[in-house]
Amino acid sequence: MSATHRRIVLASRPAAEPSVDNFRLETVPVPTAGPGEVLVRNHYLSLDPYMRGRMSTAKSYAPPQPLDEVMIGGTVGEVVASNHPGFKPGDAVAGFGGWQEYSVVGAAGLPMLQKVDTRQVPLSAYLGPVGMPGITAWFGLSKIIEPKPGETVVVSAAAGAVGSVVGQLARSRGCRAVGIAGGRDKCDYVVKELGFDACIDYKAAADAAALDALLADAVPNGIDGYFENVGGITLDVVLNRMNAFGRIAVCGMIAGYNGEPVPIRNPTVILRSRLKMQGFIVFENPAIVPWAISELSAQVASGRLKYRETIAQGLENAPEAFLGLLKGRNLGKQLVRLV
Amino acid sequence: MSATHRRIVLASRPAAEPSVDNFRLETVPVPTAGPGEVLVRNHYLSLDPYMRGRMSTAKSYAPPQPLDEVMIGGTVGEVVASNHPGFKPGDAVAGFGGWQEYSVVGAAGLPMLQKVDTRQVPLSAYLGPVGMPGITAWFGLSKIIEPKPGETVVVSAAAGAVGSVVGQLARSRGCRAVGIAGGRDKCDYVVKELGFDACIDYKAAADAAALDALLADAVPNGIDGYFENVGGITLDVVLNRMNAFGRIAVCGMIAGYNGEPVPIRNPTVILRSRLKMQGFIVFENPAIVPWAISELSAQVASGRLKYRETIAQGLENAPEAFLGLLKGRNLGKQLVRLV
Structure with a gap:
């Protein structure tokens, strides 16, 4: 040619x-x-x-x-x-x-x-939703958070390709799904179109205390699972509302990608609340891919997963x-x- | 009376x-x-x-x-x-x-x-060694770190009641055991009396970079398991030398007990190295106590566990x-x- x-x-x-x-x-x-x-x-x-x-x-x-x-x-x-x-x-x-x-x-x-x-x-x-982002959501939720019906699952970057699937899968497993996203439009999309129970607009919070107040309203029973896509202040605020034996799947820490490390300010909560925090890379778990694709493609085909x-x-x-x-x-x- | x-x-x-x-x-x-x-x-x-x-x-x-x-x-x-x-x-x-x-x-x-x-x-x-400290060591090592023979396990506060048992148990499971302790006397005790492979005197390190240099010498193959008793700078330095899929049992964060939270400065390493970090309280796991006591008392009785x-x-x-x-x-x- x-x-x-x-x-x-x-x-x-x-x-x-x-x-x-x-x-x-x-x-x-x-x-x-x-x-x-x-x-x-x-x-x-x-x-x-x-x-x-x-x-x-x-x-x-x-x-x-x-x-x-x-x-x-x-x-x-x-x-x-x-x-x-x-x-x-x-x-x-x-x-x-x-x-x-x-x-x-x-x-x-x-x-x-x-x-x-x-x-x-x-x-x-x-x-x-049936590719890498969807499989990532499926893995972190199913294999690290392992949510039980009735638990509360929070996901950051909830309007994104991964986060949007995390919340919808959590709902389909009988959980309360709460998103965190930037802006009213994204939050409306997450709740009204994707069907999350609630979504917090972190841009509407002037500081960590304000973000915490918004979160407190959205998670009256605390947080059992957190799917982390961003890191930074959001992680600090969520950590303090985790229930005992909570699980955190660390998928992304976009806040740190430009070189400035963003600390976890009070890691003693990991001990205090006996949390499990685990990072993962979906590529390293090829065995789960057929299971994930099977569920995700069926849900996309039926229109249930938006x-x-x-x-x-x-x-x-x-x-x-x-x-x-x-x-x-x-x-x-x-x-x-x-x- | x-x-x-x-x-x-x-x-x-x-x-x-x-x-x-x-x-x-x-x-x-x-x-x-x-x-x-x-x-x-x-x-x-x-x-x-x-x-x-x-x-x-x-x-x-x-x-x-x-x-x-x-x-x-x-x-x-x-x-x-x-x-x-x-x-x-x-x-x-x-x-x-x-x-x-x-x-x-x-x-x-x-x-x-x-x-x-x-x-x-x-x-x-x-x-x-056959009470709460020993059982704590046994649980964090056996149930969270789950070390395999040939792996490297690091423990902070290595001369203490918990840390001293962690390292000796790690050795008995075929691992390289490296302690971190404060002062030459404690380090000599950890290596010469308890049989650890190496021990780092954190008081001999002027800053985090110096501590990292000492650690680098002691863990030529990186770190697979870390038993955390102290938190603070030590945790930051250890985190950066964790191998992929490393496990961290968070037993104590003594550095934060006086009220000042001590941050984890670069939590992105949790993602980068796909680490699992898990807090635990030994009292909450009563089912393991008989197993732990059985191994610990036998090792104390035989003089193997010092x-x-x-x-x-x-x-x-x-x-x-x-x-x-x-x-x-x-x-x-x-x-x-x-x-």
């Missing part, structure tokens, strides 16, 4: 807050599928907070994104050429194609390239959309449509 | 650091055993950090110690009169007689009054000994001999 496509590489590492200058848009020839390889046209690119971590060289659970190489990222798309017996043109697939319009998947990537069923679940949902997408159009708008994600400007899953 | 005995009550609550003025020594008639009750002469009183928490009205897992009542505390002693069929004069017992020379145990206290076997294990050991005691003589010296305990002046279990 002599056609070209576009891709975005990491041009430089951010010193603190990232900017669009850290990325570079390139136009290059569309690659071809070699022996055993598959060429995929990417329809949607997923933007996720973890990408901020990969832009830095700070110690992490994953190696940093190399400079001048295509930014990593989850994608869904369509097979356009295949030299592999497991795939044929027209197959809908989910994988890690990165920030580019086409990608060739070879031996290294094939284990992560999954054919997906789009008869009842839309393609883009495999980047959201979700929204914020979609940027065109690869060239991916950096700006990513920065918006880090600032919480999206509602639901942040995607980039590439077709 | 018209004889008198002595007791110590809580006279006032400390604003910050407690002092001997918070306690009052009283001489009162020796109580008598009513129907169904048992009169015990207490031979040893146990002094423990948790008592500091009970002196305050701050929210805790247990109600505060009432003013003008006998300070709570674990004791071992001998039954001197009994109107209960389960006990007879001369029985060696462990219980919660409090800071006093005699105590009457009635319906409320009888479930916690245990006859103990002093043929192979000394009476005072039931307040140390321990030391710091013994103050006479009830009148209990307050001063307690303040010394909070400052780490004791080596091993702090007791008061009452006979």
Whole structure:
């Protein structure tokens, strides 16, 4: 093929807050599928907070994104050429194609390239409620929080791709689901559209004491499970309202991603309330994926599990959309449509 | 009986650091055993950090110690009169007689009054390695850290009643045991007498970076399990050297007992290293006690599990000994001999 496509590489590492200058848009020839390889046209690119971590060289659970190489990222798309017996043109697939319009998947990537069923679940949902965010929510809730009916589960970034699933799954398990989100619009969405029992607008709270007062109203029986997506003051406030033997699934600490550590101010509550706090990375638990997908896809297909997408159009708008994600400007899953 | 005995009550609550003025020594008639009750002469009183928490009205897992009542505390002693069929004069017992020379145990206290076997294990050991401190060590290590052979386990306050057992049990499970303690003498004791693989003198480190350098030398393969007795800077430094999937048993945070919360400075490591951090109170897990006692008493009887005691003589010296305990002046279990 002599056609070209576009891709975005990491041009430089951010010193603190990232900017669009850290990325570079390139136009290059569309690659071809070699022996055993598959060429995929990417329809949607997923933007996720973890990408901020990969832009830095700070110690992490994953190696940093190399400079001048295509930014990593989850994608869904369509097979356009295949030299592999497991795939044929027209197959809908989910994988890690990165920030580019086409990608060739070879031996290294094939284990992560999954054919997906789009008869009842839309393609883009495999980047959201039936993809990594949904599976993350399922794992943290089911395997770390392990909620019992009647318990109260709180989730931060409740309007986001992960948080929105956490609360809805908690409801479906008989729990009181309380969200924390930034802004009245997000809170309305969380309660009225997603069906949470309550949602706290942390932007309406001037300080930790005000946030605590809002939380107190929303959790009259205290908190048994907390799904942590943000860290910082929110975590401090929630910790103080945890019931004895509460469980905290630590999925994200977005407040610390720009380099300034955000402390836990009073960790003695971990002892006082005999809390379990556990960090996790969903990729490391592949055994649960079929169970999670099974429940999540059934709930999306039936319309019971609701979700929204914020979609940027065109690869060239991916950096700006990513920065918006880090600032919480999206509602639901942040995607980039590439077709 | 018209004889008198002595007791110590809580006279006032400390604003910050407690002092001997918070306690009052009283001489009162020796109580008598009513129907169904048992009169015990207490031979040893146990002094423990948790008592500091009970002196305050701050929210805790247990109600505060009432003013003008006998300070709570674990004791071992001998039954001197009994109107209960389960006990007879001369029985060696462990219980919660409090800071006093005699105590009457009635319906409320009888479930916690245990006859103990002093043929192979000394009476005072039931307040140390075979008592609450030993059981605490056993629980946190066996049920939260769950160490595998070859792993590295670190424990703070390693020369103390709990820490000394944690490290020796970790060694007996095939682990590398590393202590953290204050002062060269304590570290020598931990390594040469208790058999830990290494011990770090935190007082020899001018700051967190210096402490980290000492720790780095002692844990060449990182840290898989941490038994936390102190909190503060030590916890921060240890957290940064935890291996992926490390487990932290939070047993004490003595650094925060005087009212100033001590933050965890970089909690994102909980996510980065997928750590589990769990607080626990040993009293809440009665089912494990027989298992713990069985292993601990066998190891004490055989001489394999070593321990030391710091013994103050006479009830009148209990307050001063307690303040010394909070400052780490004791080596091993702090007791008061009452006979």
